[in-house]
Amino acid sequence: MKKITIGEAARKSGVKVPTIRYYEGIGLLREPSRSEGNQRSYEPSDLSRLTFIRHARELGFEVEAIRALLSLQDNPLQSCATADAIAKARLIEVEQRIRSLMALKAELEMMVEGCGHGRVDQCRVIEVLADHAECRHHGH
Amino acid sequence: MKKITIGEAARKSGVKVPTIRYYEGIGLLREPSRSEGNQRSYEPSDLSRLTFIRHARELGFEVEAIRALLSLQDNPLQSCATADAIAKARLIEVEQRIRSLMALKAELEMMVEGCGHGRVDQCRVIEVLADHAECRHHGH
Protein backbone atom coordinates (compact mmCIF):
# COMPACT_ATOMS: atom_id res chain seq x y z
CA MET A 1 0.00 0.00 0.00
CA LYS A 2 2.83 2.45 -0.68
CA LYS A 3 1.68 5.72 -2.18
CA ILE A 4 3.40 7.31 -5.16
CA THR A 5 3.50 10.82 -6.63
CA ILE A 6 1.95 11.80 -9.93
CA GLY A 7 5.38 12.00 -11.56
CA GLU A 8 6.22 8.47 -10.55
CA ALA A 9 2.79 7.29 -11.70
CA ALA A 10 3.49 8.95 -15.04
CA ARG A 11 6.86 7.21 -15.37
CA LYS A 12 5.45 3.81 -14.39
CA SER A 13 2.29 3.97 -16.51
CA GLY A 14 3.63 5.78 -19.55
CA VAL A 15 0.87 8.40 -19.27
CA LYS A 16 2.10 11.99 -19.03
CA VAL A 17 1.49 14.03 -15.89
CA PRO A 18 -0.94 16.57 -17.40
CA THR A 19 -2.78 13.71 -19.09
CA ILE A 20 -3.25 11.94 -15.75
CA ARG A 21 -4.77 15.12 -14.32
CA TYR A 22 -6.92 15.39 -17.44
CA TYR A 23 -8.20 11.83 -16.98
CA GLU A 24 -9.08 12.69 -13.41
CA GLY A 25 -10.92 15.80 -14.64
CA ILE A 26 -13.09 13.83 -17.07
CA GLY A 27 -13.74 11.11 -14.51
CA LEU A 28 -11.77 8.20 -15.98
CA LEU A 29 -9.64 8.12 -12.86
CA ARG A 30 -10.87 8.59 -9.28
CA GLU A 31 -9.62 11.60 -7.32
CA PRO A 32 -6.59 10.33 -5.41
CA SER A 33 -5.87 11.15 -1.79
CA ARG A 34 -3.58 14.09 -1.17
CA SER A 35 -0.42 14.68 0.84
CA GLU A 36 -0.28 17.33 3.57
CA GLY A 37 0.99 19.75 0.94
CA ASN A 38 -2.01 19.00 -1.35
CA GLN A 39 -0.08 16.79 -3.74
CA ARG A 40 -1.76 13.80 -5.39
CA SER A 41 -0.82 10.43 -3.95
CA TYR A 42 -1.59 7.28 -5.94
CA GLU A 43 -2.00 3.63 -5.08
CA PRO A 44 -1.03 0.56 -7.15
CA SER A 45 -4.64 0.10 -8.29
CA ASP A 46 -4.57 3.57 -9.86
CA LEU A 47 -1.44 2.53 -11.67
CA SER A 48 -3.03 -0.51 -13.28
CA ARG A 49 -6.07 1.54 -14.23
CA LEU A 50 -3.77 4.06 -15.92
CA THR A 51 -2.00 1.28 -17.79
CA PHE A 52 -5.37 -0.09 -18.90
CA ILE A 53 -6.32 3.35 -20.20
CA ARG A 54 -3.02 3.89 -21.97
CA HIS A 55 -3.20 0.52 -23.67
CA ALA A 56 -6.78 1.09 -24.77
CA ARG A 57 -5.88 4.54 -26.13
CA GLU A 58 -2.96 3.01 -28.06
CA LEU A 59 -5.45 0.59 -29.56
CA GLY A 60 -7.45 3.62 -30.69
CA PHE A 61 -10.42 3.27 -28.35
CA GLU A 62 -12.15 6.56 -27.67
CA VAL A 63 -12.45 7.86 -24.15
CA GLU A 64 -16.17 7.01 -24.03
CA ALA A 65 -15.43 3.42 -25.09
CA ILE A 66 -12.76 3.23 -22.41
CA ARG A 67 -15.21 4.54 -19.85
CA ALA A 68 -17.54 1.65 -20.76
CA LEU A 69 -14.71 -0.90 -20.65
CA LEU A 70 -13.56 0.39 -17.27
CA SER A 71 -17.03 0.11 -15.81
CA LEU A 72 -17.11 -3.49 -17.02
CA GLN A 73 -13.77 -4.12 -15.36
CA ASP A 74 -15.18 -2.65 -12.16
CA ASN A 75 -18.06 -5.17 -12.23
CA PRO A 76 -16.39 -8.44 -13.20
CA LEU A 77 -19.43 -10.66 -12.67
CA GLN A 78 -21.50 -9.30 -15.51
CA SER A 79 -21.47 -10.59 -19.08
CA CYS A 80 -18.64 -9.48 -21.29
CA ALA A 81 -20.88 -9.14 -24.35
CA THR A 82 -20.51 -5.36 -24.16
CA ALA A 83 -16.72 -5.54 -24.09
CA ASP A 84 -16.84 -7.91 -27.03
CA ALA A 85 -19.11 -5.55 -28.95
CA ILE A 86 -16.86 -2.56 -28.29
CA ALA A 87 -13.78 -4.46 -29.43
CA LYS A 88 -15.57 -5.76 -32.54
CA ALA A 89 -16.75 -2.28 -33.49
CA ARG A 90 -13.21 -1.03 -33.13
CA LEU A 91 -11.95 -3.93 -35.25
CA ILE A 92 -14.32 -3.00 -38.06
CA GLU A 93 -13.22 0.63 -37.88
CA VAL A 94 -9.58 -0.42 -38.08
CA GLU A 95 -10.21 -2.68 -41.05
CA GLN A 96 -11.98 0.12 -42.92
CA ARG A 97 -9.21 2.56 -42.10
CA ILE A 98 -6.60 0.11 -43.39
CA ARG A 99 -8.48 -0.37 -46.65
CA SER A 100 -8.79 3.34 -47.29
CA LEU A 101 -5.16 3.93 -46.38
CA MET A 102 -4.07 1.24 -48.83
CA ALA A 103 -5.97 2.97 -51.66
CA LEU A 104 -4.45 6.24 -50.60
CA LYS A 105 -0.96 4.73 -50.54
CA ALA A 106 -1.40 3.49 -54.10
CA GLU A 107 -2.48 6.93 -55.20
CA LEU A 108 0.39 8.68 -53.47
CA GLU A 109 2.84 6.20 -55.00
CA MET A 110 1.53 6.99 -58.45
CA MET A 111 1.85 10.68 -57.79
CA VAL A 112 5.42 10.35 -56.59
CA GLU A 113 6.45 7.98 -59.39
CA GLY A 114 4.93 10.25 -62.01
CA CYS A 115 6.89 13.26 -60.80
CA GLY A 116 9.76 13.86 -63.22
CA HIS A 117 11.27 16.55 -60.99
CA GLY A 118 10.73 19.08 -63.68
CA ARG A 119 8.58 22.17 -63.44
CA VAL A 120 5.34 22.38 -61.54
CA ASP A 121 3.24 22.65 -64.68
CA GLN A 122 4.36 19.14 -65.65
CA CYS A 123 4.17 17.71 -62.14
CA ARG A 124 1.94 14.74 -61.61
CA VAL A 125 1.51 15.45 -57.90
CA ILE A 126 -0.12 18.80 -58.58
CA GLU A 127 -1.98 17.45 -61.60
CA VAL A 128 -3.59 14.58 -59.73
CA LEU A 129 -4.69 16.88 -56.94
CA ALA A 130 -6.10 19.41 -59.37
CA ASP A 131 -8.04 16.88 -61.41
CA HIS A 132 -9.53 13.96 -59.61
CA ALA A 133 -10.25 12.28 -62.95
CA GLU A 134 -6.50 11.66 -63.20
CA CYS A 135 -6.73 9.44 -60.20
CA ARG A 136 -7.09 5.70 -60.83
CA HIS A 137 -8.45 4.97 -57.40
CA HIS A 138 -11.95 6.22 -56.95
CA GLY A 139 -12.60 4.57 -53.63
CA HIS A 140 -12.54 7.84 -51.80
CA MET B 1 -17.39 33.53 -66.54
CA LYS B 2 -20.74 32.89 -64.87
CA LYS B 3 -20.77 33.45 -61.12
CA ILE B 4 -22.18 30.91 -58.67
CA THR B 5 -23.40 31.05 -55.09
CA ILE B 6 -21.64 29.41 -52.17
CA GLY B 7 -24.30 26.69 -52.01
CA GLU B 8 -23.78 25.77 -55.64
CA ALA B 9 -20.02 25.84 -55.14
CA ALA B 10 -20.49 23.46 -52.21
CA ARG B 11 -22.58 21.09 -54.30
CA LYS B 12 -20.15 21.15 -57.23
CA SER B 13 -16.97 20.83 -55.20
CA GLY B 14 -18.15 18.49 -52.48
CA VAL B 15 -16.95 20.92 -49.79
CA LYS B 16 -19.62 22.01 -47.30
CA VAL B 17 -20.74 25.63 -47.14
CA PRO B 18 -19.34 26.42 -43.66
CA THR B 19 -16.09 24.71 -44.64
CA ILE B 20 -15.75 26.95 -47.70
CA ARG B 21 -16.15 30.00 -45.48
CA TYR B 22 -13.63 28.46 -43.08
CA TYR B 23 -11.10 28.01 -45.91
CA GLU B 24 -11.59 31.64 -46.85
CA GLY B 25 -11.00 32.63 -43.23
CA ILE B 26 -7.69 30.80 -43.00
CA GLY B 27 -6.57 32.11 -46.38
CA LEU B 28 -6.69 28.94 -48.48
CA LEU B 29 -9.27 30.55 -50.72
CA ARG B 30 -9.30 34.17 -51.91
CA GLU B 31 -12.15 36.41 -50.80
CA PRO B 32 -14.70 36.18 -53.60
CA SER B 33 -16.60 39.12 -55.01
CA ARG B 34 -20.01 39.82 -53.54
CA SER B 35 -23.51 40.32 -54.89
CA GLU B 36 -25.42 43.53 -54.22
CA GLY B 37 -26.90 41.84 -51.15
CA ASN B 38 -23.43 40.92 -49.83
CA GLN B 39 -23.58 37.26 -50.85
CA ARG B 40 -20.41 35.47 -52.01
CA SER B 41 -20.16 34.93 -55.72
CA TYR B 42 -17.64 32.40 -57.05
CA GLU B 43 -15.92 31.83 -60.39
CA PRO B 44 -14.94 28.53 -62.03
CA SER B 45 -11.33 28.97 -60.91
CA ASP B 46 -12.49 29.03 -57.28
CA LEU B 47 -14.31 25.80 -57.95
CA SER B 48 -11.21 23.98 -59.18
CA ARG B 49 -9.22 25.32 -56.24
CA LEU B 50 -11.87 23.94 -53.90
CA THR B 51 -11.75 20.57 -55.63
CA PHE B 52 -7.97 20.58 -55.31
CA ILE B 53 -8.28 21.27 -51.60
CA ARG B 54 -10.94 18.62 -51.06
CA HIS B 55 -8.92 15.98 -52.87
CA ALA B 56 -5.77 16.85 -50.94
CA ARG B 57 -7.70 16.69 -47.64
CA GLU B 58 -9.08 13.29 -48.63
CA LEU B 59 -5.50 12.19 -49.17
CA GLY B 60 -4.81 13.29 -45.62
CA PHE B 61 -2.66 16.33 -46.36
CA GLU B 62 -2.74 18.90 -43.60
CA VAL B 63 -3.91 22.41 -44.29
CA GLU B 64 -0.35 23.78 -44.13
CA ALA B 65 0.81 21.20 -46.67
CA ILE B 66 -2.10 22.16 -48.92
CA ARG B 67 -1.18 25.81 -48.55
CA ALA B 68 2.30 24.94 -49.84
CA LEU B 69 0.92 22.83 -52.69
CA LEU B 70 -1.48 25.60 -53.70
CA SER B 71 1.30 28.16 -53.79
CA LEU B 72 3.21 25.81 -56.08
CA GLN B 73 0.19 25.50 -58.31
CA ASP B 74 0.00 29.28 -58.44
CA ASN B 75 3.59 29.47 -59.69
CA PRO B 76 3.78 26.70 -62.29
CA LEU B 77 7.23 27.54 -63.61
CA GLN B 78 9.15 26.64 -60.49
CA SER B 79 10.60 23.23 -59.68
CA CYS B 80 8.21 20.64 -58.34
CA ALA B 81 10.77 19.24 -55.90
CA THR B 82 8.76 20.70 -53.01
CA ALA B 83 5.54 19.07 -54.17
CA ASP B 84 7.41 15.80 -54.54
CA ALA B 85 8.83 16.11 -51.02
CA ILE B 86 5.41 16.85 -49.51
CA ALA B 87 3.84 13.88 -51.26
CA LYS B 88 6.73 11.60 -50.26
CA ALA B 89 6.50 12.66 -46.61
CA ARG B 90 2.78 11.93 -46.69
CA LEU B 91 3.47 8.53 -48.30
CA ILE B 92 5.85 7.62 -45.47
CA GLU B 93 3.28 8.69 -42.88
CA VAL B 94 0.61 6.57 -44.55
CA GLU B 95 2.89 3.53 -44.71
CA GLN B 96 3.68 3.83 -41.01
CA ARG B 97 0.03 4.26 -40.15
CA ILE B 98 -0.85 1.14 -42.15
CA ARG B 99 1.82 -0.89 -40.36
CA SER B 100 0.65 0.15 -36.92
CA LEU B 101 -3.00 -0.44 -37.83
CA MET B 102 -2.15 -3.95 -39.03
CA ALA B 103 -0.51 -4.77 -35.68
CA LEU B 104 -3.53 -3.31 -33.93
CA LYS B 105 -5.91 -5.34 -36.08
CA ALA B 106 -4.09 -8.53 -35.14
CA GLU B 107 -4.34 -7.65 -31.47
CA LEU B 108 -8.02 -6.80 -31.67
CA GLU B 109 -8.68 -10.05 -33.51
CA MET B 110 -7.00 -11.99 -30.75
CA MET B 111 -9.04 -10.18 -28.15
CA VAL B 112 -12.30 -10.86 -29.96
CA GLU B 113 -11.46 -14.50 -30.68
CA GLY B 114 -10.45 -15.10 -27.08
CA CYS B 115 -13.74 -13.81 -25.75
CA GLY B 116 -15.87 -16.75 -24.74
CA HIS B 117 -18.89 -14.54 -24.04
CA GLY B 118 -18.80 -15.50 -20.42
CA ARG B 119 -18.35 -13.18 -17.49
CA VAL B 120 -16.09 -10.16 -17.52
CA ASP B 121 -13.58 -11.72 -15.13
CA GLN B 122 -12.83 -14.37 -17.76
CA CYS B 123 -12.92 -11.99 -20.71
CA ARG B 124 -9.85 -11.75 -22.84
CA VAL B 125 -10.73 -8.26 -24.10
CA ILE B 126 -10.57 -6.82 -20.60
CA GLU B 127 -7.63 -8.98 -19.66
CA VAL B 128 -5.46 -7.90 -22.58
CA LEU B 129 -6.20 -4.26 -21.90
CA ALA B 130 -5.44 -4.64 -18.21
CA ASP B 131 -2.16 -6.45 -18.69
CA HIS B 132 -0.10 -5.50 -21.67
CA ALA B 133 2.12 -8.56 -21.11
CA GLU B 134 -0.82 -10.62 -22.41
CA CYS B 135 -0.45 -8.93 -25.73
CA ARG B 136 1.64 -10.75 -28.37
CA HIS B 137 2.23 -7.63 -30.41
CA HIS B 138 4.61 -5.26 -28.75
CA GLY B 139 5.05 -2.93 -31.68
CA HIS B 140 3.10 -0.16 -30.03
Add this chain to the structure above:
DNA sequence: CTACATCCTCTAGTGACTAGAGGTGCAAGA
Protein backbone atom coordinates in the same frame (compact mmCIF):
# COMPACT_ATOMS: atom_id res chain seq x y z
C1' DC C 1 -46.88 39.34 -51.35
C1' DT C 2 -45.78 35.66 -48.85
C1' DA C 3 -43.38 31.58 -47.84
C1' DC C 4 -39.25 29.46 -47.55
C1' DA C 5 -34.70 28.17 -48.78
C1' DT C 6 -30.39 30.12 -48.74
C1' DC C 7 -27.33 33.37 -47.34
C1' DC C 8 -24.76 36.50 -43.78
C1' DT C 9 -21.70 37.11 -39.29
C1' DC C 10 -20.42 35.71 -34.98
C1' DT C 11 -19.51 32.77 -31.09
C1' DA C 12 -18.80 28.50 -29.04
C1' DG C 13 -18.19 23.49 -29.09
C1' DT C 14 -15.79 19.04 -30.59
C1' DG C 15 -11.80 15.29 -28.88
C1' DA C 16 -7.95 14.44 -26.47
C1' DC C 17 -4.93 16.45 -25.06
C1' DT C 18 -0.73 20.21 -24.67
C1' DA C 19 1.44 24.61 -23.30
C1' DG C 20 2.10 28.25 -20.34
C1' DA C 21 1.49 31.46 -16.38
C1' DG C 22 2.02 32.10 -11.77
C1' DG C 23 2.53 30.06 -7.58
C1' DT C 24 3.67 26.16 -3.67
C1' DG C 25 6.06 21.87 -1.78
C1' DC C 26 9.97 19.27 -0.84
C1' DA C 27 14.59 17.14 -0.67
C1' DA C 28 19.56 17.74 -0.94
C1' DG C 29 23.83 20.17 -0.85
C1' DA C 30 26.81 24.40 1.03
Add this chain to the structure above:
DNA sequence: TCTTGCACCTCTAGTCACTAGAGGATGTAG
Protein backbone atom coordinates in the same frame (compact mmCIF):
# COMPACT_ATOMS: atom_id res chain seq x y z
C1' DT D 1 19.88 27.35 7.92
C1' DC D 2 19.60 28.71 3.57
C1' DT D 3 19.06 28.14 -1.06
C1' DT D 4 18.87 25.92 -5.34
C1' DG D 5 16.04 23.63 -8.27
C1' DC D 6 12.88 20.24 -9.58
C1' DA D 7 8.29 18.57 -9.08
C1' DC D 8 3.97 19.77 -7.96
C1' DC D 9 -0.48 22.79 -7.80
C1' DT D 10 -4.58 25.36 -10.40
C1' DC D 11 -6.29 27.71 -14.13
C1' DT D 12 -6.77 29.36 -18.76
C1' DA D 13 -6.04 29.10 -23.46
C1' DG D 14 -4.37 26.84 -27.63
C1' DT D 15 -4.18 22.89 -30.99
C1' DC D 16 -6.58 20.94 -35.66
C1' DA D 17 -10.09 21.10 -38.92
C1' DC D 18 -13.96 21.76 -38.77
C1' DT D 19 -19.29 21.80 -37.00
C1' DA D 20 -23.41 23.71 -34.69
C1' DG D 21 -26.34 27.21 -33.55
C1' DA D 22 -28.19 31.97 -32.83
C1' DG D 23 -30.15 35.74 -34.91
C1' DG D 24 -30.89 38.20 -38.83
C1' DA D 25 -30.75 39.52 -44.20
C1' DT D 26 -31.45 38.13 -49.12
C1' DG D 27 -33.31 35.86 -53.07
C1' DT D 28 -36.79 33.31 -55.57
C1' DA D 29 -41.05 30.64 -56.74
C1' DG D 30 -45.81 30.64 -56.69
